Each structure stands twice: as C-alpha cells, then as structure tokens.
Amino acid sequence: MYAQLVKSEGSKSRDEMTPEEIAFQERIDRGEKIEPKEWMPEGYRKTLIRQIGQHAHSEIVGQLPEGNWITRAPTLERKAILLAKVQDEAGHGLYLYCAAETLGVSRDELLEKLHSGNMKYSSIFNYPTLTWADMGAVGWLVDGAAIMNQVPLQRTSYGPYSRAMIRICKEESFHQRQGYDIMMKMCSGTPEQKAMAQDAMNRFWYPALMMFGPSDKDSVHSAQSMAWKIKINTNDELRQKFVDQTVPQAEYLGLTIPDPDLKWNEEKGGYDFSEPDWSEFFAVIAGNGPCNEERLGARVKAWEDGAWFRDGLMAHATKAEERRRSARHAAE
C-alpha cells in the first residue's frame, strides 16, 4: 500500500475524550462522512495529512519506475497504454494533494517535506525496473497490492479522501489488468520472454508483500486509525488477501512464486507464506534501497529546475492582474 508506517496522533480511551471528541467518534461509528469545514480532532487531521500526503507522494514518485520504460516500450500500443497509466498516476497524485489541501496543508508544503526527506513514499518505488516484464509485474503486483488497500479506503471516514479513492480505484483496477496482460504475453512468448517474466516475479514478490507494512496487529497507532476509519484492515489481513488472490494468478501464468514454504492451509482457508525480509524493508524506508537516491533526486531536480517556470507563471499572473486593475481605473 502507498501509506506505510503512518503514525497516528491521539489514541485516547473513551474516559479521556472531551464531549466534542465523543460526538465526533459517534459520527464515525454511525458511518457518517467528515467534511472539510466540520470540527475534527487535531490528531485526526494530522494523521490524515500524513497518510494522504504519503499516498500522494507515492503516486508521483511512482511515475518514475514506469516512466523509465515509456521510451523503450516494444509496440506503439504498449507505449500508449503505459503513457496513459503513468498519466493516471500523476492524476492520482493531483486528486490526493487536493484532498490534503482541504485539511489545511498546501501542495507546496507537502512537496517541501518530501524533498527534504521529512515525508516518505512507498518503499516499492525504490526498486529498479530492469526489463519490460517489470512493466507487467508492477501493474499486476504493485497496482494489485495498492488496490487491496484502496478498495476498503473508499469507505474511509474523511469525505474528500473517500471520494478520491473511488475515482482512483476505477483506474487502478485497469492498471492491474494491463499489467497482467503484459505478463500473459510474456509467459506465452519466447523462452527469453518467459525468463524475463519469472525474473520480474522473483524480484517483485517480496517488495510487493512489504507494501502492506510490517505486522501492526498490536500497534496503538493502527488501532486509533482504525477507530477513526482512516485505516480499515490490518496490514496482515491485507497481505493475506493479496497472497490468496495472487497465487492462482501466478499459477495460471505458469510462474513460480519465489517462496519454497508457500502452501495452501485448508484450516485457515488461505496460503501460508514466508515473511519478507523486514530488515531490507527498514533499510529501504531509511533511504538505502537500490533506487532511493535516483527517485528522490529526480523529483528534487524536477522541482528545482522548474522553479523559473513556476516563478514565471506567477509573475505573469501578477502582471495580468495589475493590468486589469489599471484598466478598470482608467474606465471609471
């Protein structure tokens, strides 16, 4: 998922809550949506800003690993589909920054925090895309994992976030199908293509499992976020759902999941599977993944190189406003 390790503010017991906070919690419990102008606890607002901001950052940094293959897409149709996908991701970033703005934080403030390393984006985008099969694996597994998390978030308590998720989910499921379609082509193609597909599976499986974050069943932060309905399921629940959904899809492709301990567990009605290497996850989150420097570096460079462009537009807007004003004066 695109928001990992989001710390929530708050975690109050009912006795510690003010009457306002109790009324707020009751609205959420009744399934009401909270809208921007309405009263909300400061902790709710701050936690949402962190979560939506991280999600938005993930969408825009997420343009880069796929953007890496647009100029090398193997057919015009694949190129067009990939362009459309990357464009969608930028659009998702835009909806989410807008949703965050309703909570009183500007896009520029959030970007400043991303660029200075004070806000994160999903660990998954710090892995390289090395072959065309990675475009398949990213759509299938990465967008697939994102959907697992985002479908329940359509019911999140904060109105603008919920509405952004509804729009985004429609497009994400299209992305996942496109990714799977690339994998099907590769797996029914030449031996080299099949090998590329398996290699992509090998490299993306555990990073995809990491997207859900480490187990949070005992986390107070998660408990608070779940009470506020800005988190709907535990990380483990979502990861299990993802594995159960993905294994048959991999089997259909004839790909081997790189986990010798993966097996069906009749009793729980789901697969048993190996945990990813969490030390790797924490290393990536801390900035030491294979592509952290390139990804953040590319975003910072785009921002800094673009300063003259943004300043130019601002300056023009000011000039135009002044001209309008003096024209009005002249007319009076």
Next chain:
Amino acid sequence: MPSLPDMTTPNLSELAGKALAESGHVTVPAPDAGQEQFSEWLQRMGDNALILGHRASEWCGHAPALEEDIALANQALDLIGQCQLWLGLAAEVEAKGGDADRLAYLRDAGAFRNLLLVELPNGDFGMTLMRQFLFDAFHHTLLLALKTSSDSRVADIAAKAEKEVAYHLERSADLVIRLGDGTAESHNRMQAALTKLWSYTGEMFADDAVDQAMADAGIAPLPSTLKAAWEKTVTAVLDEATLVPPASAWQHGITGSGGGKKGVHTEHLGYILAEMQFLQRAYPGARW
C-alpha cells in the same frame, strides 16, 4: 587488434547473393509511383507525431509541475495515437505487409521522414514548450486543411487529430505568452529557445516533389501555402509574449541534400531510435 585485411569482407557480391537466396523474399511488384509518394507523405505525418511524442514522453515524471507532467503525457499520448493512424495507413498503402509497428520499430534513421525540429533534444522546459508551440501552429494549420483531403482516410484521421492539436496549440501558445511575459529569467529562456529553434522552422514550409504530387492529387496542401497562416498565429503570440524572432536566420534542412523529409537527420535521431527500437531489435519476431 586483428590486422586490417582480416576485417575486410572477402567477397561482397557472393555474400549478397547468398543472403538473397536465404531470405526467401518473393519479389513484390513495385507499387505505382503515386502510391509510393503517398506512403512517403504519410510517413512524414506519422514520423513527426512519433518523434515529437517520444520527446514529450521523456518529460514523464520530470516536469516542473504536476499539471505539466499530466499535460505532456497527454500530449505524447495524442501524438502516439496519431502516429498509429498515419503509419498504419502508410503501411496499408505501401502494401509490403506489416503495420505501423513495423515502420516505427524496424526502419533505420535514414528511412525516417520527420522534420529536424521534432527530433532536437528537449533542452530546458522552455525549449520544449517553444518547440511544441512552433510545431503546433504548423500542425494545426496543416490538419485543418487536411480535413478536406480528397482521400477520405486522410480526412478522417485529420478530423480526429485536429481536435487534439487545437488543444495542444491553445496550451502551448498560452504558456509561451505567460513565460515570455513573466520574469526576466523566464523571458530570457523563452527568447533563447525561440532564437535557437527559428532555424528549424523553414523546413516545415519547403515543398518538394512528394508535396507537389500530393497537392496535385488533392490529398494535401503544399506546405508553402501554410506559411502565411502560421506566421499570423506565431506573430500574434510572440508579440503578446514580448518575444522577437531573429531577423534573419539560416534555415536547416532546406538547401543541399540535408533535411528530415529526405531522411538526412541530425545525430540525435539515431539515439532516439536506439532507445525506442531496442526490444524489437534485441528479440526479433517476439510478440509483446
């Protein structure tokens, strides 16, 4: 290092004969000259869209604002879509088998027919926008004329593309105005871009035998007839942007044997193709 004689092919004509025998190619009857010129002209249309779309797509994720990332991806998407239509028709007219992908992915640089302007490196965002504007103004005028082409397939493609390109032009003209009349820095960057790119605008309006044949058949207007309308748009926008084109500038690709329409490109196109065609070249015959 092997000595030079080792590196010299022993008997070229023998090898060529052998290759021909092994290729199993059936001799295709040569298409009549008109069809060949039509296909050539269609490739010019398709290649402009393909190469400019490629350049626009290079900005994906690296543009100065999220709105620009979205707009450039969208523009690239429009252009790649148009390229599919033009090259698809070119392949159909050529009747050598194959499709738009074969033309895009399996021709070498010398067979590409795009203008030099669209293959130039992106430079800064100002250079990219100025190039887009100068081309959009030409492209839009051309497509408007093509809507009444005597060939209904051309008219259909033009009708679809014209709507998209009208929006490209609206956007690029607006940004050129705002940045030209923005800060001193944005003005200087846009002026520098204009000065550099002006030398590549003449090629858009230079007529040759293919253009003449298309005009005679009522398929397309002579490029030179589009110049007045282009100048009108460009002058109005540049005036508002407080930008001034160079009084006189050498025009590339017109005189001598050079020029993108004849397949004599800048050094940049080879690198675009090396990247774009990599998978098709490395895994011949694979389906993706």
